Amino acid sequence: MSAPTLNPLHPGEWLGMLGGGQLGRMAVHAAQALGYRVAVLDPDRHSPAGAAADEHLQAGYDDAGALTQLASRCAAASTEFENVPAAALSRLAQDIDVAPAAIAVAVCQDRAAEKAHFQKAGVPCAPHAVLRGAADCAGVDPALLPGILKTARMGYDGKGQRRVNDAAELAAAFAELGGVTCVLEQRLPLAAELSVIVSRGVDGQMVTLPVQRNWHVNGILATTAVPAQGIAAELQAQAQQFAQSLAAEFGYVGVLCVEFFVLEDGRLLANEMAPRPHNSGHYSIDACSHSQFELQVRAMAQLPLPEPRLHSACVMLNLLGDLWFDAQGHRREPNWAAVLRLEGMHLHLYGKADPRPGRKMGHLTVTAPTAWEARGQALAAARVLGLPEDGLV
Structure with a gap:
C-alpha cells in the first residue's frame, strides 16, 4: 500500500x-x-x-x-x-x-507502556520491572538492585523518582511514592546522556536534528551541546536510527524526542520519549537551518520536511527561576546586559512573571564557529549568571 x-x-x-x-x-x-x-x-x-x-x-x-x-x-x-x-x-x-x-x-505518558514500545521497536533499554503492588516489590529480581524507582505516570524533571540500593529501600520508596504503578530500572554506569529529535510526516518522511549531548543537575536539564563532542560518529548514527525506528513503529506524525544513555561499556540505551519538541532541542532556533518548532508545524500542516543543517556550533544553557534570587533569597533581575555584551548570545525568555526555584524561565543559546569557542563563551556567560558549569569544564 x-x-x-x-x-x-x-x-x-x-x-x-x-x-x-x-x-x-x-x-x-x-x-x-x-x-x-x-x-x-x-x-x-x-x-x-x-x-x-x-x-x-x-x-x-x-x-x-x-x-x-x-x-x-x-x-x-x-x-x-x-x-x-x-x-x-x-x-x-x-x-x-x-x-x-x-x-x-x-x-x-506511561513508562511501562514506553518500555514495551522500546522492546517492540527493537530498541534496547535498561533492564527493568513493572511494579504494580507490594507483592511485585517483594518478588523483584535482585539483579535489578541497586536501581532507580520511577512512577509510571506523571514524572518529569526528576520528579517521581527514588534511588534504591536494596529490597528494604525499594519497599519503602514504593510506599513513599503512594503505591502507584512504578518501573524499577537497574542502575547502570553512565558515560554520557544524548537526545535525538526526529520529525515524521504523514507520508512517512523522516528527518532528524543533530545528536545533542546533555548534562542534568538535580534531574533537570542544565546544558546541551551540539555537536555532541566525545561521542563516536557511529554511536550518533545509531541513536538517530533508533529514534527513527521508534517513530516509524508508532506511525508517528510530528516531532518526537528520544533520550538515550551511553554506558561506560559503550552501549546505547533508550531512556524515555517525549511526544513533542524538547528542552534539549531549543538550540535549533539559533543554530540550525530549521528549528524543531518549524518541523513540528510543518508536520502538522503536511508541508515537506527539510533536513535540518547545523550552521553553528552551540551550547544551550537552561535558565531556571533560581537565577532571580540572590544568596539571601531576595528577588533580583539577572544581569542580562552583561551577558549580552558577550559574543554569540541568543536570549530567550518565556514571559513567565513568577520565577520559582526549578521553574524553567528561559534559555540562552551560545553560537560560535567551533565547538571549543561555543563552550568558552558559554562558560563566560555561566560565570556571569552564576549557572552550573556542568558540561563546560
Whole structure:
C-alpha cells in the first residue's frame, strides 16, 4: 500500500495547540512565521503560549465546549506536553488532524507502556520491572538492585523518582511514592546522556536534528551541546536510527524526542520519549537551518520536511527561576546586559512573571564557529549568571 500523499494547509488557516507553556509559545511563533494563525487551549489566563497566540481559549483540556470550539476553528492540532489527556486528542481527532495521535501520547505518558514500545521497536533499554503492588516489590529480581524507582505516570524533571540500593529501600520508596504503578530500572554506569529529535510526516518522511549531548543537575536539564563532542560518529548514527525506528513503529506524525544513555561499556540505551519538541532541542532556533518548532508545524500542516543543517556550533544553557534570587533569597533581575555584551548570545525568555526555584524561565543559546569557542563563551556567560558549569569544564 502506498504512503499517503501530503495535503498541505494554506497560510492563513488555523492550527490548534493544547498547552500554554514555553514549548507552545515557541511553536506559535514558528507557525505564525509560516503564515498560520494559532488557537491555544490552556486554563491559565497568563500562559506564555496564550499570550503569543492569535486566540487563547481559557479552559481545561477536557472541556467539551472548548474542544468543540477548537475543532471548528482549526484544521489541525498538536500538544506541547505529554500529560494533556489523551482522550482530549481523541476527541479532536474525530473532526480534524491531530499530530501526534492520542495513542502515541498515551504511550509516552506511561513508562511501562514506553518500555514495551522500546522492546517492540527493537530498541534496547535498561533492564527493568513493572511494579504494580507490594507483592511485585517483594518478588523483584535482585539483579535489578541497586536501581532507580520511577512512577509510571506523571514524572518529569526528576520528579517521581527514588534511588534504591536494596529490597528494604525499594519497599519503602514504593510506599513513599503512594503505591502507584512504578518501573524499577537497574542502575547502570553512565558515560554520557544524548537526545535525538526526529520529525515524521504523514507520508512517512523522516528527518532528524543533530545528536545533542546533555548534562542534568538535580534531574533537570542544565546544558546541551551540539555537536555532541566525545561521542563516536557511529554511536550518533545509531541513536538517530533508533529514534527513527521508534517513530516509524508508532506511525508517528510530528516531532518526537528520544533520550538515550551511553554506558561506560559503550552501549546505547533508550531512556524515555517525549511526544513533542524538547528542552534539549531549543538550540535549533539559533543554530540550525530549521528549528524543531518549524518541523513540528510543518508536520502538522503536511508541508515537506527539510533536513535540518547545523550552521553553528552551540551550547544551550537552561535558565531556571533560581537565577532571580540572590544568596539571601531576595528577588533580583539577572544581569542580562552583561551577558549580552558577550559574543554569540541568543536570549530567550518565556514571559513567565513568577520565577520559582526549578521553574524553567528561559534559555540562552551560545553560537560560535567551533565547538571549543561555543563552550568558552558559554562558560563566560555561566560565570556571569552564576549557572552550573556542568558540561563546560
